[in-house]
Amino acid sequence: MIRKWAMRAVIAYFLFGTAMYVYLFFIADTAIPQMYKGTSADPATFLNARELMLSEEYSNIRNLLFFLNKPYQWLFYYLILLFGISAAFERWAKKTSKWFSLQTLIYLFWLSLASFIVTFPFAYTSYLFSKTYQISTQVFSSWMRDQLIDFWVGYATMAVVVLVIYMMMRKYKKRWWLAVWVLSIPFSIFMMFIQPVVIDPLYNDFYPLQNKQLETKILSLADEADIPAEHVYEVDMSTKTNALNAYVTGVGSNSRIVLWDTTLERLDDEEVLFIMAHEMGHYVEKHIYKGIAGYILLTFAGLWITAKLMDLWVNKRGKIWKVEGTANISSLPAFLLITSVLLFAASPLTNWVSRYQETRADQYALEMTEDPAAGVRTFQDLTRAGLSQVNPPYLVKIFRYGHPTMLERINMAEEFKQQVSEE
Template sequence: MIRKWALRAIVTYVLFGIAMYAYLFYLADTSIPEMLQGTKADPTTFLNSRELMLSEEYSRIRNLIFFLATPYEWLFYYLILIFGISSAFERWADKTSKLFVVKIAIYLFWLSLVSFIVMYPLSYLSYMISKSYNISTQIFSSWMKDKWIDFWVDYGMMFVIITVLYALMRKFKKRWWLAAWLLSIPFSIFMMFIQPVLIDPLYNDFYPLKDKELEAKILEIADEANIPAEHVYEVDMSSKTNSLNAYVTGVGSNSRIVLWDTTLERLSDEEILFIMAHEMGHYVEKHIYIGIAGYLLLTLVGLWITAKIMERWVNKRGKLWKVEKMTNIGTLPVFLLITSILLFAASPLSNWVSRYQETRADTYAIEMTGDKEAGIQTFQSLTKAGLSQVNPPYLVKIFRYGHPTMLERITLIEEFRIEEK
């Protein structure tokens, strides 16, 4: 029976992969609408023939890896459950210590390690593809260092979350999901607060912007938008990537405006100011707080659904998987599998909200700077640097894109009418 379930799961995954390959490489339409051909949103006007070919190739491969990676993770969780590997990890933890916290730490270490090993081939493939298309400039040792930092940071956060989660399951048999949600509120805000000062510096070096003249210009438009910013930071990314980026991170006194050094090197001051105005648009329109509220609402619904499905699933299949109670740590792959599926299912909605907010921020940037040409040049440069598809397939857009497509962003600027102040 178990072998039959495993075979069905593997065959389903393979068939899904074949279907996605056919869709992305043969069926999906990425052509530019006739009405927009020849406009500044048409990639043929700012990319040469080789860049056009490479952007299509690279984007298709990256999109395929994305659609293969998430179900691959689901398959992993499912197989370690039905083959009793999760229960074996739990038995090892039980034999090692009687302390609940130590059991969680041991079980989670083995699960995290096996997960790292199983997911490594796809991660390495993604890295090598980025290298071959000259997107990544990172040497292998540096990449592996980041992977190990990821492993231990994720392990540390998961240890705290899972320890509290299963303690709540034991204490509140029916309402553990509600207690977990209530505790997730301060935890999420705390993580956002420490992210810029404790976690991000583990990966890259951050320092105040060296170009003080540019910093003064950025702070000037920040002051005009009533944003309490005192410094702008740059981060050393040129040793890892040729892509361009800038962002605002953190909350409260730890909020930061950050520019990648690649952005500073390859964009003009006008283009950088447009990007900064875009990021400030998020602050002005309270997108970070709207995002937190939306995240917490989805978390509440997700935990409730997970609790219902998990209880039924464990009651029905638990003995077969050698996991008899939902409060056993061996049920963790069930929890992770369900939550991962729910997150994937909710991604079209969350991405739609994000795209709306990004459009609002683009509009704010145009109005703030009054420089449509800088906005168009910025998005064209981002497209070229990242080998992005200007008009990606529909499924890619709804499942992957938290920003509008470059076709939509450039068209918005071209058609935007700036009112005289």
Template sequence: MVRKWAFRGVFAYLLFGLVMYVYLYFLADSSLPNSLKGTSADPETFMNSRELMLSEEYSTIRNLLFFLSTPYEWVFYFLILILGVSRKFENWAVETTKFRFLQTGIYLFWLTLTSFIAIFPFQYISHTLSKRYNISTQSFSGWMKDEFTDFWVNYLMMFVIVTVLYWLIRRFPKRWWLAAWALSVPFSIFLMFIQPVLIDPLYNDFYPLKDKQLEEQILSLASKANIPTDHVYEVNMSEETNALNAYVTGVGSNSRIVLWDTTLNKLNQDEILFIMAHEMAHYVEKHIYIGIGIYLLFSFVGLWIAAKWMNRLVEKHSESLKVKKVSHLSSLPLFLLITSVLLFASSPLSNWISRYQEVRADRYAIELTGNKEAAISSFQQLSKVGLSQVNPPFIVKIFRYGHPTMLERLKMLEEYEGKEKQ
């Protein structure tokens, strides 16, 4: 029975991978509509032939890796369960100590380590691919340092979450999901509060913007938008990547506007001000808090579904899954499997909401700066430097894109300008 289920799981994964390969390389359409030929949305107007070829190659491989890595994680959790590995980890933990929190720590260490090793090939391929296409500038040693930092940060966070979660499952067998959701509200806000000052600095150095003249202009823009802020931060990402980015992070007094130094080095002043205006829009329109609210709604439904599915699967397939009770630590891979599937299934909706917010931020930035030319050139530079597809395939868009495609962003600017001229 175990061999049959293992074979079915691996076969389904390979079949899915083959389908996605055929779709991405032979069926997907990323061509530009004829109506946009020669416009600012046409990549041939701002990329040379080599850059066009590389952007298609790089994007297609990255898309394939995404659609292979996500179900690979599901197969991993499934095999960990049916092969009895998860139960073995739990037995080791129980035999080592009588204290439950130490049992959780031991079990979680072995599960996290096994997961790290299993997922590492995809991580390494992604890193080498970025190096080959000159996106990543990070050395292998620097990349491995970040990987190990990720390992311990994720382990410590999961230790806290899993310890509390399984205490709740034992304490409230029928309503543990509701209690877990209630506790996730302050925990999520706490994480967003400490991320800029405790977590992010583990990976990079953050410091106030060095260019004080530019900072003054950005702060003037912030004042125009009624945003109370005293500093703009830059981060030394050029040691890791050539890509461009800027973002808003944190909540309350710990909220920050952050610019990558690559953005400062490769965009002109007007383009940087447009990017900053876009990020300010997220603050003005309270997208961070709306995002928290949407996350809480999704997590409420997700935890309820996860609890229902876990109870049914353990009740009907306890022997096959090698899990006696939901309250046993050995059921954790089942919980992670279900939540991962739910996250993937809900990503088209969550990405659509995110894209809607990004469109509003784009429009706000144009209105605040009054510089559509800078908006166009900044989007073109983002595509060029990041080797991004201007018009990605539909399935890729709905599952991967939390931002509008560059085609949609540049088309919106073209139409916006058209309205202005009338």
């Protein structure tokens, strides 16, 4: 019976992967609508033939890896339950220590290590393709260092989260999810507060923007937007990637506006100011705080659904998995599987909200800079640097895109330019 369920799960995974391959490479239409042919939104007007070919190839590969990776993780969690491996990890942990907290840490280490090993091929394949298409400039040793940092940062974070969850399960049999939700609120805010000053520097070097003339222009924009900013930070990313990026991170006094050095090297001042105005739009519209509020609401619903499904699933399959009850640490793969599926199912909604906020930030940047031409050039340069599709397939857009498509962003800038000229 166990082998039959395992085989069904593996077959389902391969059928899904085949379907996504056929969709992305043979069915999905990424062509620009006829009405935009020859406009600034048409990639043929700002990419050469080789760049057009590479952007389609790389985007399709990257999208396929995304859709294969998530179900692959689900398959791992399911099989580790089904074959009793999770129960074996728990037995080893109990033999090592009589303390529940230490048992949890030991169990989590073995589960994290198994997950790291099993998912490593996907991570390495993604790295190889990014190197092949010259998106990544990172040498293997540096990339591997980041992977190991990811492992230990993830393990430390998960250790705190999992300990709290299973302690609440043991203390509150039926309402553990509510206690976990209440505790998750200050924890999430705390993590956002320390992210820019504790975690991010583990991966890269951050320092104040070296171009003081440009910093003065950026801070002038910030002053115009009533943003209490004293510094703009740049981060050394050129040793890892050719892609361009800028972002706002953190909350309160630890919030930072960050520019990748690749962005500074490849964009002119007007384009950089447009990007900065976009990031300031997030601050002015309080998107970070709205995002926290939305996350809190989603966590409430997600934990409630997870609790119901875990009780139902463990009660029905626990004997087969050798998992005695929901509060046993060996049930963790079930928790991770359910929450991962729920997050994926919710991603069309969360991505839609994110795209709306990004659209608002684009609009703010256009109004603040009054330079739509810089906006168009910025979006075209971002497309070229990341080998992105201007008009991605529908499923890719709703499941992957937290930003509007480049077609939508360039058209918005062009429409704004037309409105300005008419006025």
